[in-house]
Amino acid sequence: xxxxxxxxxxxxxxxxxxxxxxxxxxxxxxxxxxxxxxxxxxxxxxxxxxxxxxxxxxxxxxxxxxxxxxxxxxxxxxxxxxxxxxxxxxxxxxxxxxxxxxxxxxxxxxxxxxxx
Amino acid sequence: xxxxxxxxxxxxxxxxxxxxxxxxxxxxxxxxxxxxxxxxxxxxxxxxxxxxxxxxxxxxxxxxxxxxxxxxxxxxxxxxxxxxxxxxxxxxxxxxxxxxxxxxxxxxxxxxxxxxxxxxxxxxxxxxxxxxxxxxxxxxxxxxxxxxxxxxxxxxxxxxxxxxxxxxxxxxxxxxxxxxxxxxxxxxxxxxxxxxxxxxxxxxxxxxxxxxxxxxxxxxxxxxxxxxxxxxxxxxxxxxxxxxxxxxxxxxxxxxxxxxxxxxxxxxxxxxxxxxxxxxxxxxxxxxxxxxxxxxxxxxxxxxxxxxxxxxxxxxxxxxxxxxxxxxxxxxxxxxxxxxxxxxxxxxxxxxxxxxxxxxxxxxxxxxxxxxxxxxxxxxxxxxxxxxxxxxxxxxxxxxxxxxxx
Numbered sequence: 001x002x003x004x005x006x007x008x009x010x011x012x013x014x015x016x017x018x019x020x021x022x023x024x025x026x027x028x029x030x031x032x033x034x035x036x037x038x039x040x041x042x043x044x045x046x047x048x049x050x051x052x053x054x055x056x057x058x059x060x061x062x063x064x065x066x067x068x069x070x071x072x073x074x075x076x077x078x079x080x081x082x083x084x085x086x087x088x089x090x091x092x093x094x095x096x097x098x099x100x101x102x103x104x105x106x107x108x109x110x111x112x113x114x115x116x
Numbered sequence: 117x118x119x120x121x122x123x124x125x126x127x128x129x130x131x132x133x134x135x136x137x138x139x140x141x142x143x144x145x146x147x148x149x150x151x152x153x154x155x156x157x158x159x160x161x162x163x164x165x166x167x168x169x170x171x172x173x174x175x176x177x178x179x180x181x182x183x184x185x186x187x188x189x190x191x192x193x194x195x196x197x198x199x200x201x202x203x204x205x206x207x208x209x210x211x212x213x214x215x216x217x218x219x220x221x222x223x224x225x226x227x228x229x230x231x232x233x234x235x236x237x238x239x240x241x242x243x244x245x246x247x248x249x250x251x252x253x254x255x256x257x258x259x260x261x262x263x264x265x266x267x268x269x270x271x272x273x274x275x276x277x278x279x280x281x282x283x284x285x286x287x288x289x290x291x292x293x294x295x296x297x298x299x300x301x302x303x304x305x306x307x308x309x310x311x312x313x314x315x316x317x318x319x320x321x322x323x324x325x326x327x328x329x330x331x332x333x334x335x336x337x338x339x340x341x342x343x344x345x346x347x348x349x350x351x352x353x354x355x356x357x358x359x360x361x362x363x364x365x366x367x368x369x370x371x372x373x374x375x376x377x378x379x380x381x382x383x384x385x386x387x388x389x390x391x392x393x394x395x396x397x398x399x400x401x402x403x404x405x406x407x408x409x410x411x412x413x414x415x416x417x418x419x420x421x422x423x424x425x426x427x428x429x430x431x432x433x434x435x436x437x438x439x440x441x442x443x444x445x446x447x448x449x450x451x452x453x454x455x456x457x458x459x460x461x462x463x464x465x466x467x468x469x470x471x472x473x474x475x476x477x478x479x480x481x482x483x484x485x486x487x488x489x490x491x492x493x494x495x496x497x498x499x500x501x502x503x504x505x506x507x508x509x510x511x512x513x514x515x516x517x518x519x520x521x522x
Binding site: 001085086087088091110 | 229275276277278279281
């Protein structure tokens, strides 16, 4: 079963990454996910200042705005999609993720399966 | 006759859940099998091996349901995989009965990924064999509300795929306290949490004791399981003395100790040594030891308060909480006098949880009364009344307040 790990950074450091872990932590984790054969996909997102929001109104017109910026305390910094047997295994991988430490958190969400 | 199946229901449900990997299907086929047994056995006699009969019948009923029900057919492919994986599981245990898969179900129902309020309800439904209306009545919520909560929890188990498995030994320290917490909250719910007028409710305390007894059989080596069972027995033994004929609560110092259930006390006392032996003590073991000292004492004055204070000191290091600090202060009051206890209670006044906890204000009021500081005692009783929700609790507090004024 596929799960998405949504990695939320609490306090964001000057480099845009979570303050509590190093680049080496992330590289190690990334390697572990790939070595375990559970990796489906995963990306880390560019800094929030590069974000743009699009909304299409009832009249069909598009509204493009800069941001959103830190309206919420937690900022989505990246994600993994992993394929593991059950939620306990997914929670184990979430707990090992550097993004789960300190002020960060990882939200685990099953991927909806419409194929069955 | 249906009551006979309550224990069997939990075993059957756990075995079927293991087999199908689907709680809904397991539940429906278990009900079908028990219904069939109720129709069949009185006329044809109870089969030689009732467990195997129920299991075979339930599996046949499950196949019927899968053929009939489109929502299940959609999951059939997945279920087949699960069924094959479970194929290694024995169909019957060595003693010829059903294999006992209930431990898995305990951990699933108490899984931390489920909403805390749903875990107790699900445990009562799946392991104690209560019907949804019975669970609703026990928690004093409308049946539809409870049905929604149970459905929501089962949907999360299915859709997020919370596994049916016993955690590995190294995971137990993290996962077992969650299961114990569920049983303890069922137990305390049976005592305290009812709101409004006292109603005839199913005895949740007894259900919790029954569940803890089953869990202890499944995990005989876990001291905290033993400690929790001992604690429940030692507290529940006082049930007949806890309320007066009008249904008002009677506090420990005023209880008729002759009305305590000696058999249950003996049962609890016998468990305490094994709950405390062989390693650092756990919170339930220490709490059981405190309850044991109360149950062994002839009255409040001959109670071993120094020992109780010492046990609270241990408890505060294992499981620090303002409630335990409050109980320790009350024990100090009985060891060293009301002034000493009051000073400790007042030092806890900044805690917002205690401020909303009516026993905190009632304990202060009681000590202030003993110190003849009646106006302050009256204020404290009024504060307690603003936070007490059950009718009996409110009546007791009002009576104490009235006694001050007269």
